[in-house]
Amino acid sequence: MSLPAAFHEIAGRVNNWGRWGRDDEIGTLNLISGEVVREAAATVRTGRRVPLAVDLRQDGVQTGVIPGRVNPLHVMVQVNQELFGPGTVATSDDAVTLGLQAGTHWDALTHASHSGRIYNGRPAGTVTPHGRAAFSGIHTARHVVSRGVLLDVAAAKGVDRLPGDH
Template sequence: MALPAEFHEIARQVNNWGRWGADDEIGTLNLVTDSVVRAAAATVRTGRRVPLALPLRRDGLQTGLAAGRIDPQHAMIQLNQELFGPGGVALNDDIVTLGLQAGTHWDALPHVTHTGHLYNGRPATTVTAHAGAAFSGIGTVGALVSRGVLLDVAGARGVPALAPGHAVGPADLDAAAEFGRITLAPGDIALVRTGQMRHALAGDRQAYGFPSPGLSLHTPRWFHTHDVAAVATDTFPFEIVPPEIDGLWLPVHALHLVEMGLLQGQNWNLEELASACAEERRYTFLLTATPEPFTGATGAPVAPVAVL
């Protein structure tokens, strides 16, 4: 379906094209300055480290629903091979094939386009079959370290997980910020917990997929107002599915990636982090979340770690 007037009005309000110059490729990551990182480092009190990535394995999250995405296919290509003669040092080596968005990952800005454009007004045709993304590919992200904030929407509502059809709106994000006693600051990376990951951790990949709770069409303005640098969730589709407006698929992707230049992550495991934050009574932390730097790729695996 054609994008409705409501979408275009939100797009006008959150658009960041030209905000950091005509040549900019990283969008809201410009908000992660050296001073932001220094302040993020100062949040570390105990040194407790919480991994947020799911294991990359053959029986991962993918069920075939997202065409072409495959779980990691791992194989050994050398087994105790004595390259320098018998009795010497032997080598084991591996190879893997996977969809770059198969597990815990970041979507790069060219992951989606709309009306012929990607971030900063560049044409969608700059993504090609041979070279991938000529601009704003995942390799442009570089070292990503900032303050992370856990917006525990499920926790704020007092439930283990949100209902599959729950659209997380601005009021939910406000309530989660109040629940965690969080005052957001420019350059923060927001992690939105719905509790949906519990299905995947229990082995029910179908229940984890669709339908799913997720971010509402009305949340990009909230992230724009707070100058959030990136957003990640514990769901497969990131946004509410089925969509709020019948037939309007992935509008939040388009608003974040194309209009705002806002990096977004999916399939993040926030369950242990929610428990750790509740135990320590604080929901801010140092977050390291540098993606694998595949040149020209529109997404990449990431193994983020929260340090409390």
């Protein structure tokens, strides 16, 4: 499938590759300086905290649109298993199969590529099948503290979830 020309035009306009040097691995996180963090802290008025976590649920956020992305699967592997015979110590154990796209997480700049390249023009092949990124992995993000604006569009429209084509 070919992408429309408008996609390539927008991508070229918003591209930050090289903006902070060819060795940069954190992209626009460079904009969150110490001064920005101090200014953000100065805007706090109430101390109200808003949790943004998505619960891990078997009927969670994955809808099947992207192959391989699954919601968590939680199973009991033993229930009240008596270890040393009847009337002795018993344990119950469970296991979880967890697709990492099923809950709250951060994506690194290596999460998506275009035309075989990731951030700053590095080859997409630098991301390994073992989940390691030679460059721009999430570990390079360090601490991220700033201010932001949260828009709950779904709630504003009176629904729990927006349709995929919204």
